[in-house]
Amino acid sequence: MLKMRILEARRWLSRSFSNILHSEPLRVCVVGSGPAGCYTAEKMLKARQEAQVDIIDRLPTPFGLVRSGVAPDHPETKIVVNQFSRVAQHERCSFFGNVTLGSSISLAELRKLYHVVVLAYGAESDRSLGIPGENLKGILSAREFVWWYNGHPDGRNLDPDLKSTDTAVIFGQGNVALDVARILLRPTTELATTDIASHALATLEESSIRVVYLVGRRGPAQAACTAKELREVLGIHNLDISIQESDLLLTPADEEELKNNRIHRRIFELLSKAATSRPRHAGQRQLRFVFFRKPDSFLESKDSTGHVSGVRIEKTVLKGVGPGKQIAVGTGEFEDIKCGMVLKSIGYKSVPVDGLPFDHKKGIVPNERGRVLSDTSDTAVLEEGLYVCGWLKRGPTGIVATNLYCAEETVSSILEDLEKGVLISSTAVPKSGRDGLLKLLHDRNVRIVSFNDWEKIDSEERRLGSLRNKPREKLATWNELLTATSKGIDNFKR
Amino acid sequence: MLNLNSRLPRIGASITKHFFTRNYTSMCKAGYTRSTRNYCLQPSFQQNWFTNLYKGAMFEKHNFLSTTTSSSTAESGSEQKETISVTFVDKDGEEKLLKVPIGMSMLEAAHQNDIELEGACEGSLACSTCHVIVMDVDYYNKLDDPTDEENDMLDLAFGLTETYAGHV
Numbered sequence: 040m041l042k043m044r045i046l047e048a049r050r051w052l053s054r055s056f057s058n059i060l061h062s063e064p065l066r067v068c069v070v071g072s073g074p075a076g077c078y079t080a081e082k083m084l085k086a087r088q089e090a091q092v093d094i095i096d097r098l099p100t101p102f103g104l105v106r107s108g109v110a111p112d113h114p115e116t117k118i119v120v121n122q123f124s125r126v127a128q129h130e131r132c133s134f135f136g137n138v139t140l141g142s143s144i145s146l147a148e149l150r151k152l153y154h155v156v157v158l159a160y161g162a163e164s165d166r167s168l169g170i171p172g173e174n175l176k177g178i179l180s181a182r183e184f185v186w187w188y189n190g191h192p193d194g195r196n197l198d199p200d201l202k203s204t205d206t207a208v209i210f211g212q213g214n215v216a217l218d219v220a221r222i223l224l225r226p227t228t229e230l231a232t233t234d235i236a237s238h239a240l241a242t243l244e245e246s247s248i249r250v251v252y253l254v255g256r257r258g259p260a261q262a263a264c265t266a267k268e269l270r271e272v273l274g275i276h277n278l279d280i281s282i283q284e285s286d287l288l289l290t291p292a293d294e295e296e297l298k299n300n301r302i303h304r305r306i307f308e309l310l311s312k313a314a315t316s317r318p319r320h321a322g323q324r325q326l327r328f329v330f331f332r333k334p335d336s337f338l339e340s341k342d343s344t345g346h347v348s349g350v351r352i353e354k355t356v357l358k359g360v361g362p363g364k365q366i367a368v369g370t371g372e373f374e375d376i377k378c379g380m381v382l383k384s385i386g387y388k389s390v391p392v393d394g395l396p397f398d399h400k401k402g403i404v405p406n407e408r409g410r411v412l413s414d415t416s417d418t419a420v421l422e423e424g425l426y427v428c429g430w431l432k433r434g435p436t437g438i439v440a441t442n443l444y445c446a447e448e449t450v451s452s453i454l455e456d457l458e459k460g461v462l463i464s465s466t467a468v469p470k471s472g473r474d475g476l477l478k479l480l481h482d483r484n485v486r487i488v489s490f491n492d493w494e495k496i497d498s499e500e501r502r503l504g505s506l507r508n509k510p511r512e513k514l515a516t517w518n519e520l521l522t523a524t525s526k527g528i529d530n531f532k533r
Numbered sequence: 534m535l536n537l538n539s540r541l542p543r544i545g546a547s548i549t550k551h552f553f554t555r556n557y558t559s560m561c562k563a564g565y566t567r568s569t570r571n572y573c574l575q576p577s578f579q580q581n582w583f584t585n586l587y588k589g590a591m592f593e594k595h596n597f598l599s600t601t602t603s604s605s606t607a608e609s610g611s612e613q614k615e616t617i618s619v620t621f622v623d624k625d626g627e628e629k630l631l632k633v634p635i636g637m638s639m640l641e642a643a644h645q646n647d648i649e650l651e652g653a654c655e656g657s658l659a660c661s662t663c664h665v666i667v668m669d670v671d672y673y674n675k676l677d678d679p680t681d682e683e684n685d686m687l688d689l690a691f692g693l694t695e696t697y698a699g700h701v
Binding site for chain 2: 113115116118119121122265266267270301302305438439440443444
C-alpha cells in the first residue's frame with residue numbers, strides 16, 4: 040500500500056514538474072475562418088502564450104464572407120485578409136480547410152479533443168417570406184446570388200436567368216440588397232476588372248435586366264443600409280434613381296427615431312436628396328426605391344409554368360410597438376409589380392448542428408456574452424468549453440469590424456472562465472487537440488487543405504487573373520479548388 | 534505635467550491640450566524667427582500641417598493615447614523631413630516615444646514600430662477600426678471638416694462622440 044502511494048506521489052510530482060517545464064498548451068478550436076473566427080483566433084493567441092489554436096473551415100478557402108460575401112467592386116474591404124493570413128500563419132495556429140463540422144467531425148468529438156471550442160461558422164441559410172408562390176422559378180435568395188457572382192463553389196450551378204425579363208424585384212433594403220442591385224445594374228465593363236466570377240460576368244453581360252426595384256416594408260427612416268453603400272449606388276453612372284417624394288414624409292415617431300440615430304438620419308438625408316435631384320433620361324437603367332410595401336404573394340407566369348411573372352405587394356403603415364420601434368402593418372391595399380426575377384434579401388439564418396443548442400426563433404445559438412447556454416429557457420446552464428462568435432452569436436448583422444468587438448467579448452468570457460476555474464484547465468485535463476484532430480480526420484480519409492495549400496489556390500487565382508486584367512480569377516468549383524492544392528512539391532505529404 | 538492616465542478615459546485616444554498648446558506655440562516662434570517657411574503666418578500651410586499630421590491618424594480607442602511634441606530637426610535648414618515626437622501610451626500606461634516624419638499617418642507609424650493598432654483596411658477608408666477622438670475642442674475645430682466618405686465610416690465607429698475626427 041505504501042509503495043503504491045509513493046509511486047502515485049512520484050508520478051504526481053513528475054507530472055507537475057513537467058507541467059511547469061513544458062506547460063500543457065491550451066487547445067482551442069475555432070470553427071469558421073471568417074472575420075469572427077480569425078479575430079477570435081488572433082485574440083486567443085495574444086492572450087495566452089500557451090494557447091494552440093486550430094481553425095477549421097468547410098471550404099478549402101479561408102476568410103468566410105470576406106471572400107464570398109463582400110462584393111467584387113469593394114476590394115478595399117478585402118484588405119483585411121492580410122491580417123487574417125498572418126493569424127493563420129502564426130506558429131501556434133493552424134488552418135484546416137475542407138473540414139466540415141457535423142460530417143467530417145461531430146461537435147461532441149471536437150469538444151473531447153479541445154479545451155475550448157469556439158463556433159464562428161456564421162449563417163449559411165436564409166429567412167423565408169413564407170408566402171404563396173415562394174418556390175416559383177426565378178425567385179432566389181440574395182445569399183445564393185452573392186455566392187454565385189463571388190465564385191463560391193456551392194453557388195456555381197445557380198444559373199440565374201437574366202435574359203427573359205427586364206425587371207428584377209429585390210425585397211429588403213440593407214447592404215446586401217444594395218450589393219445585388221448594384222451588380223445587376225452596373226455597366227459590366229466596370230465589373231470586368233474586379234474579382235467577379237467569370238461565369239457570372241458572362242451571364243451579366245447578356246442580361247436584359249434594366250429595372251430593379253428595392254422594396255422595403257417600412258419607410259426611408261428605417262432603411263437598413265449604410266451611408267457609404269447608399270451613396271455609392273446613388274452615384275452609379277447613367278443610373279436613373281426613382282424615389283417617391285410622398286414616401287419621404289416623416290411622422291412624429293419617425294422624427295423621434297431619427298433624432299437619436301445618426302446613421303438613419305444620414306441615410307434619410309441621402310434618400311431625400313436623391314428624390315429631388317435626378318432628372319430622368321430615357322433608356323437608362325433604373326433603380327426604384329419602393330417603401331411601405333410588404334410582399335403578399337408571387338404570381339405565376341401563364342406562358343412559362345412554374346416561373347414567376349410578378350409579385351403582389353400590400354401597402355403598409357407603421358405602428359409603434361415600443362420606444363423607437365415601429366413595425367409595418369398591412370392596410371389591405373394591393374398592387375402588382377411585373378417581374379421575371381425576385382431576390383429575397385431579408386436576412387441570413389444560421390444552421391444548427393447535432394448537439395448544439397439553438398434558438399430557432401432568433402436563428403442563433405443561445406449564449407451569454409459568447410458562452411453557449413444549454414437552451415433558451417431561464418434555467419439554462421453553461422455548456423462547458425463551448426463558445427460562439429460572430430453571426431452565429433449575434434444574428435446576421437454588422438460589418439467586418441463588428442466582429443472585432445464580438446471576438447473581444449467572447450475571448451474575455453473564455454479568459455474569465457479559465458481564471459475562475461469554470462473552464463477546466465489544460466494542466467488538469469490535457470487534451471490531444473491538433474494531433475487528435477489530424478488522426479481522426481486521417482482515419483476518415485478527409486482531405487485536409489492547409490494554409491500552404493490555400494496559398495497555392497491563391498497564387499493560381501492571381502495568375503489566372505493577371506491574364507484577364509483582374510486581381511484574381513476565382514476557382515469556382517470544388518474540383519478546381521482541390522486540384523489546385525495538389526500542385527507543387529508537397530503533394531506526396533498527403 | 535499632466536497625469537494622462539487619470540485624466541483620460543480608458544476608452545479614447547487624445548492629444549492633450551497642454552502639450553499641444555505649448556509646442557504649437559514654440560513651433561510657431563521657431564518658425565517665425567528662423568525660416569521663411571513660416572508656420573504661423575501662412576494659414577493654408579498651417580492647416581495642411583495639422584491635416585498631414587493627423588492624416589490617417591488613428592488610435593485604437595481601447596488602447597492608446599498619443600501626445601505630440603514638435604522636434605527641432607529643422608535647425609540645419611536642410612531638406613531632411615521634419616519629424617515630430619509622438620508618445621503612444623498603451624492601456625497599461627506603458628509609453629513609447631517615437632519620431633514620426635510629418636505626413637506619415639499615425640497608423641503607419643504605429644505599425645512600423647510594432648505598436649498594435651487595429652487597421653483592418655490598412656488605411657484605405659473602408660472600415661471603421663481605426664479612428665481618432667480629439668479631446669480638445671479648439672484643436673478639433675482647427676481640423677478640416679470630415680468629408681462625406683469619412684462621415685460614412687464614422688457612422689459605424691464604436692463609441693462615436695461629437696469630436697470624432699475619423700480619417701483625419
